[in-house]
Structure formats: C-alpha cells, structure tokens
Amino acid sequence: EPEVTQTPSHQVTQMGQEVILRCVPISNHLYFYWYRQILGQKVEFLVSFYNNEISEKSEIFDDQFSVERPDGSNFTLKIRSTKLEDSAMYFCASRGLAEETQYFGPGTRLLVL
Amino acid sequence: SQKIEQNSEALNIQEGKTATLTCNYTNYSPAYLQWYRQDPGRGPVFLLLIRENEKEKRKERLKVTFDTTLKQSLFHITASQPADSATYLCALVTGNQFYFGTGTSLTVIP
Numbered sequence: 001e002p003e004v005t006q007t008p009s010h011q012v013t014q015m016g017q018e019v020i021l022r023c024v025p026i027s028n029h030l031y032f033y034w035y036r037q038i039l040g041q042k043v044e045f046l047v048s049f050y051n052n053e054i055s056e057k058s059e060i061f062d063d064q065f066s067v068e069r070p071d072g073s074n075f076t077l078k079i080r081s082t083k084l085e086d087s088a089m090y091f092c093a094s095r096g097l098a099e100e101t102q103y104f105g106p107g108t109r110l111l112v113l
Numbered sequence: 114s115q116k117i118e119q120n121s122e123a124l125n126i127q128e129g130k131t132a133t134l135t136c137n138y139t140n141y142s143p144a145y146l147q148w149y150r151q152d153p154g155r156g157p158v159f160l161l162l163i164r165e166n167e168k169e170k171r172k173e174r175l176k177v178t179f180d181t182t183l184k185q186s187l188f189h190i191t192a193s194q195p196a197d198s199a200t201y202l203c204a205l206v207t208g209n210q211f212y213f214g215t216g217t218s219l220t221v222i223p
Contacts, residue, residue: 042214042216043213044213045213050209056208091157093156100162100206107155
C-alpha cells in the first residue's frame, strides 16, 4: 500500500541553524500539507500546497518557514533560523485530487537546543 | 475565537463496552468533519468522514454523528477492544485547511 515517507525521523539542531525536513508524498497525490505537534499538544496546521504554490497557511507559518517541491517526488519544509519553540514533531500529509482525506507520514521529531 | 474541544482528555472503558467521544466546535462552518486515530509517536490515521448534510456514518464498529445545529460530532466505538486504545482526534475541514482538536486518549481495559 502506498504511503507517505519522511526523513529524517529525528533531527537535533542548534538554535539559529537552518533545517530542511523532507517528505515523499503518495505518488499520484496533488495536495500536500505540513503540520506540527508540540509534545502533548494538538496537531496544528502549518501550510497546504497545490499546483506548485501555497494554497493556504496558518499564522504559525511565518517568514522563517518555506516549502518547496524541488522535483516530482519530494516536498520539503525549511525552517530558516530555528528557535527553541520550534521543537516538535512535524508531519507531512498528502491527498489525492478526488479524495477528501489525507494520509500522514510518520513524522520528523525536531529538537532545537 | 475559533475553538474545537474534545471530551475529557482521557477516557477509560471496559472491553466490550461502547466508547463515545465528543467533538464540539465554535465559530467554524466546516464543510465536513473527520475522525483520526493517533498512536504514540505516529502520524494520525484517517478513520471516518462525515459531511455537513449527513447525520450519521458507519464503518464496521465505528459510528459518527454530526449535528451542525449543536456544532457537535459524536464518535462511537462499539464492542471495544484493548487494541482500540489510542488517541482519537476530530478534524474540521474548511477550504483546504484542516483544524484538529486536542484529542481524547482512550484506554480499553481487558
């Protein structure tokens, strides 16, 4: 069964460093999403992406965040200058054109020291 | 302000009983509502979807209701099993944004 994959599974970085989180969505899906979940808290929407551009973004998705689909398979989230409060689990999800549900990846656990 | 509330953070029930989870929302007009299961350290897994014009949906031992007047969805697991123990999330969908509740942690006791 096709699934969303994410790399790395864990990332530790120093405050102020840039990180890139990678996702490979399900191959025929057209909508892509990033979410974050701070430990013990709810899943929070960051951004949705369709047709090579951001379709919606939340207040959390400020100028330090960016997303890209550099090729036909990868979908990346870049955090330019990480802060301590960026420590969280980051989930990628994808959705097919005719589908109303999204499929989540296993997540990347980011720890900012 | 917009809010999604799920009933009591933790719910414990005996195996074989029906678990009922609640999702209440304010200041949203969702096109549809979804329920997900999340196990520790894993991503949410889709379970069921219900549209604003639907009252009830069923899938095997799962049942979801949606009352747009009360702004509430109920999620039922009948004949619960220890393997059903997990956190259950409701998500409201408007446009291309998905808003998640805080989740209810369900433990089914053998």
